[in-house]
Amino acid sequence: MAQQPAVDRAAFKQVIKLPALRVPTKACNDLMRKLRGFTFDLPKTKCIVHDGDRQDVRLLLLSQKVDPQAFSPELQAVLQQVEGWEVCSHDMQLDYQHFTADAVLRKLLPEGVEVPTSFESIGHIAHLNLRPEQLPHKALIGQVIMDKNPTIRTVVNKLGSIENEYRVFDMEVIAGDQAFETEVSQHGVRFRLDFSKVYWNSRLETEHARLVSSFQPGEVVADIMAGIGPFAVPAGKHGCKVYANDLNPESAKYLALNVQLNRVGAQVLPFNMDGRQFVRLLLATPGGPVPAAIPPGFRPPPGGVLFQHAVMNLPASAVEFLDAFRGAFDPASWAGRQLPLVHVYTFMKSETEADVITRVEAALGGKLDEPPSIHTVRDVAPNKLMLCVTFRVPQAVAFAGRQLSQQQQEQQQQQQETQGPAPAPATHAAEGSPAAKKPRT
Ligand SMILES: C[S@@+](CC[C@H](N)C(=O)[O-])C[C@H]1O[C@@H](n2cnc3c(N)ncnc32)[C@H](O)[C@@H]1O
Incomplete structure (x- = not known):
């Protein structure tokens, strides 16, 4: 496809006539505050400028469509307090x-081609997901994003959807x-990453913080698909x-590296x-790899790591x-x-949500002991939500196929009775807290 030429900066040179108020220099800042909303407002410009060589007055620039003659009585009253304005x-x-x-x-894109409204920034990288009709103009779009965002040095466009195992596109x-x-x-x-080789999604920042704070x-904590550490490193901190x-x-x-x-x-x-x-390594599951x-x-302790x-x-x-998790616990x-x-x-x-719970139970190979808590993380696409399902590993699943002694069975029964209602992440007992300090057999 033909690419657009670089940005034609000259096309933006122009002179516009602005309404202005000539006011004594000493009254200018105060008047500017009182006329907020009516003054000229454009990036990299000032609304107070010199009037030739004169030091006694300044020009207060107004927005193009403002007519000072048609100011409300309140604004007229504000102006009347300033001596010698014109x-x-x-x-x-x-x-x-x-x-x-x-x-x-x-101004530069042809009619009918929508202007990209936002991009994800990952350090110095801007990540766009352009639509087919925008693709012939990708060089122009990329250049403008770089010009207007001084921290951006690389602009990338996503090709296709994420289908690979590592979730990299x-x-x-x-x-x-x-x-x-x-x-x-x-x-x-701080997270260092190579955006072309690892998974990263800045939109998950709130979710990372939510879970870690629980x-x-x-x-x-066992972070089983940790990526470059957005749960693991803050949890460590x-x-x-x-x-x-x-x-x-x-x-x-x-x-x-981030650790x-x-x-x-x-x-x-x-x-x-x-x-x-x-999972099976941490839990020291017999026959596990x-x-x-x-x-x-690292050597898993006999009987495995006791994680919460x-x-x-x-x-x-x-x-x-x-x-x-099935039958993996000692x-x-x-x-x-x-x-x-x-x-x-x-x-x-x-x-x-009931279908989701059915899927979870089918994969576990057993029923949950309590209803899970289900948190909606974000809308990924129309009719597609990302959820976080929190539940406690059911006893029958954890010890499936494992021989429990009479004493272990009794302890298990006791634990189940004292476990209380549906799990809420923030209220789970810490290792070392009284609830977690049950004697080991
Ligand atoms: C959606 S990303 C999430 C990464 C990170 N937890 C985050 O919140 O940004 C999923 C991660 O799972 C990893 N992954 C894929 N298959 C895996 C597997 N079989 N075992 C462990 N990790 C896997 C991918 O490499 C990827 O980093």
């Missing part, structure tokens, strides 16, 4: 720098440098011990393996991974303890 006009020289990206594109640079490594800051946490300092895993070696690499950048090496341990294997990619120095939360943010398929280690809360993300499309 109405005049001023020729304002405008050029490219004075126009917003939206105004420039509205193909992209093309439509303006600026081929530089995909960047840094983002969220709630005081964890208690001291709790242990929050005082949690986090076992964080991602299958994508590039994500695992940046996860480890260092944010000095949470004592709190967050990164892994690079399949999520199912990771012992993959080569276990971080040096499992985070599974791979909405397209995380529910299918729930089978990893009865001796977990009897009498609260089983973990699982926070599994999923999409809901032409389904009811």
Whole structure:
């Protein structure tokens, strides 16, 4: 497709005649405040300018359509308090720098081609999702976005939809440098990432903060599809011990880097393996895999890691991974303890919440002990919601196929009776808190 030429900046040079008030210099700032809403307002311009060489007066510029002769009685009264004011006009020289990206594109794009309204920024990268009719103009659109956003050095357009395992999409640079490594800051946490190689979505910032704030300092978290660490690293900063895993070696690499950048090496341990294997490794499930990619120095304790939360943010398929919990828990280690809360993300499309719960139970291979809490994260597309389903691993699922002693059965029964109603993430007992400190058998 033919590409648009670079932006024709000269097309924006023009002189506009503005109504103005000539007022004594000393009265000018006060009058400007009182006439707010009527004064000239354009990026990179001032509404108070010199009047030739005169020092005793200034020109207060008004918006193009304002007629000072037709001011309301209240505004007339404000003006009457200023001595020696008069109405005049001023020729304002405008050029490219004075126009917003939206105004420039509205002028340069052909009629019928919609101006892109927004983009996601990831550090120095602007990420667009252009429509087919905008594609012939992608170079122009990219250039204008760079010109008007000084922190942007690379503009990319998404090609196709995300279908691969690592949730990374193909992209093309439509303006600026081929530089995909960047840094983002969220709630005081730094994340370095290569946008062309790992999953990142700035729109999940609120969700990351919501879930992390529901964890208690001291709790242990298993982040099974951790990406570059937007749950894991803040949770580590929050005082949690986090076992964080991602299958994508590039994500695992940046996860480890972000752990260092944010000095949470004592709190967050990164892994690079399949999520199912990771669950069974942490829980020391007999017959579970012992993959080569276990971080040096990590040996699951006998009976497994006792974690309070499992985070599974791979909405397209995380529910299918729930089978990893079935029969994975060591009865001796977990009897009498609260089983973990699982926070599994999923999409809901032409389904009811009851359908979603049925899917969760089918993947677990057993009924939930209590109704889950379901949080709507965001509208992904018309009729497609992203949800976070929070539930406690059911006892029958956790210990399925495992032999429980008489004493373990009694403890389990007791635990079930004291567990209380539906799980609410923020009220879950911390490891080390009285509710979590049940004796191990
Ligand atoms: C939607 S992203 C979420 C990443 C991160 N938790 C976040 O909130 O930004 C899903 C992640 O799951 C990872 N993933 C895909 N398949 C996986 C698997 N079988 N085991 C572990 N991680 C997997 C992808 O590489 C990707 O980083």
